[in-house]
Structures are given as C-alpha cells and as structure tokens.
Amino acid sequence: MYLFIINPRSGGGAGGRTWHTVETLMKERMLPYMTLFTHSAEGAEALLLNTLKHREDWKAAIVIGGDGTLHSILGALRGKDIPMAIIPAGSGNDSARGFGIPLSTEAALEAALSERYIEADLISGANGLTLTAVANGFDAQVAENVNASRYKRLCNAIGAGQLAYIIGILHTLMTFKPCRVSVACDGTEHVFEKAWLVSVCNLPSYGGGLLICPQAKADDGQLDVCVVHECSRGQLLRLFPTVLKGKHVALPFVSMLRGRSVAVNFAEARPAIGDGESFGKGPLAVRCEPGSLRVLSPLAAVSAQRRADPAAACGSNG
The missing domain is CATH 3.40.50.10330 (Probable inorganic polyphosphate/atp-NAD kinase; domain 1)
Known part of the structure; x- marks a missing residue:
C-alpha cells in the first residue's frame, strides 16, 4: 500500500x-x-x-x-x-x-x-529536524522577505519560483548589514568579521536551485557550511549568479567548512530558517543525524557504490 x-x-x-x-x-x-x-x-x-x-x-x-x-x-x-x-x-x-x-x-x-532508496542524513537542532539546509543571516532574511511578499505568489502562479528569490535578494540587499560571527565545526572555532551569511547544508541547494554547498551529499554523515564574509554589497550581488552553478566556492570572500556538529553565533541577532521555515533569531547549534531517513531516489545506485568502495567513489569525483 x-x-x-x-x-x-x-x-x-x-x-x-x-x-x-x-x-x-x-x-x-x-x-x-x-x-x-x-x-x-x-x-x-x-x-x-x-x-x-x-x-x-x-x-x-x-x-x-x-x-x-x-x-x-x-x-x-x-x-x-x-x-x-x-x-x-x-x-x-x-x-x-x-x-x-x-x-x-x-x-x-x-x-x-x-x-531504490538512500539512507539519508538529517540536520537536528533545538528547532527540530531539517532535510535541506539551515540558513542564517542574509539568505534567511531573503527567505523571510520572500515568504511575506506578494511577488512570491505571483511568481508561483506563472511557474517562476526562482524569480521570487532573485527579487528577494535585491529587496534585502538594500537594508541588511553584515556583522561578526563565530562558526564552530566539531568544536573548532572560526571567526569572521563582517559576515553576511552562514549556511549549514545537508543537500547542495536551496532557494529554488541555488547551489550554496555544491559538494554536499545527503548520506555522508557530514554537514557542509558556506560562510560569505568581508565583501561589499556589489560583490555580494555579483556572487549570486555564480551560486547557480556553485562557482562561488572559489571566491576569496567565501569560506567552506565541514563537520558533524555546527554552532553559529552572530554578534547581532540574525534570522535563521530550516527548509524554508523560520527558526527565529539567536545562536544556532545543529548536528548531523546519519542515515535517519530512507529516501527513494535515482541516486541510490551511486550511494550504494560509494558505501561499498569509498576510495573509488572519491576518485571518480576528482
């Protein structure tokens, strides 16, 4: 059944x-x-x-x-x-x-x-479970602005959901201000001045296909983190087209981290969202729950090969 x-x-x-x-x-x-x-x-x-x-x-x-x-x-x-x-x-x-x-x-x-299914990880924290990503900072503010907007409903009606997020980026860029953030991965602290956003990902994309952590895999027992920091508003605006293909990871003001547990603490209160749902404001602490969810997926064969021969799977990605 x-x-x-x-x-x-x-x-x-x-x-x-x-x-x-x-x-x-x-x-x-x-x-x-x-x-x-x-x-x-x-x-x-x-x-x-x-x-x-x-x-x-x-x-x-x-x-x-x-x-x-x-x-x-x-x-x-x-x-x-x-x-x-x-x-x-x-x-x-x-x-x-x-x-x-x-x-x-x-x-x-x-x-x-x-x-055919994958034994997928979940992101777990005080606000419950998340499948895709927990976004903190600028991109979370974009999502909150989009969800509260009239243009989201209009974009959905014409089958252009991604356009709503592009409008939201321009809308949010006018008022958002970066600040200091501490990001601890498995207990190792990384401090960034003038941080715009911190995204903790279980899957590669959010926001309708924005590849914020293109290397993220749902079944590797790790969380991938993207931090955007020390850049101007113009640089941030120019960053978003590169996110569509995951090319932003090579930029000097983008730092990529990994870990089983991640704690994020902005110097000023910043919104957080998980799977597009509000997680409020304040310090964020999440961890990976490996293999907690079975998901029927065309990628199941690739996942099984990686588990059977991790070295060969890593080599094939290089």
Missing part, C-alpha cells in the same frame, strides 16, 4: 494539480494507495504517525508538495523502515533536486515506485 501525503496549496496550487495527474497514473496501473491531505504544517506529523500505525504493509510515504511540506513530516518518518518519496510541487523543490528526483511528475512517480 502506498500512502500519499498531499499539500494541494503548495506551489500556488501546483500540489493539487500534480495530485490529479498522479491519481490518474496510479489508477491506470491499478496500484493500491491511500491519501492524506494537509493544508499546513500544524498537525501534519501527528496525522501521519496516526495513519502509519494502522497497518504494516506500507511500501512508501509519497509526498506531493514542496520543501515546507516535507519538513512538516520528517519527525514521523525519522528512523522508520518506511521510505519517503518526493513528487515535487513546491516553489523551490530543492529536496527533490538534492536526491536527483526529476521535476517531471511522471518521472518523479517512477522514482517513487522504484524501491
């Missing part, structure tokens, strides 16, 4: 439209399924937990929605044998990108029915 968790409002209504397509495909294949409809994060985890306990033959929990919908049910699937699948229907869809899941509904459904 397949269980679909559907947010019909995600992506400006894309969730509902996507479900209609998936429902038709499931009926054509005569595959058994059940549905759970959720319109907000509140109560989604409890609803899913209650549904899962009523039977034991679940093949997969298939989420139709965006990163926020996925975020709301991580606790219900954490440590479970039931794999999670993603059929992207949000504005950013960075979780799907990170697991190599196609944005096409039909192709994403094929991945969901494949039975």
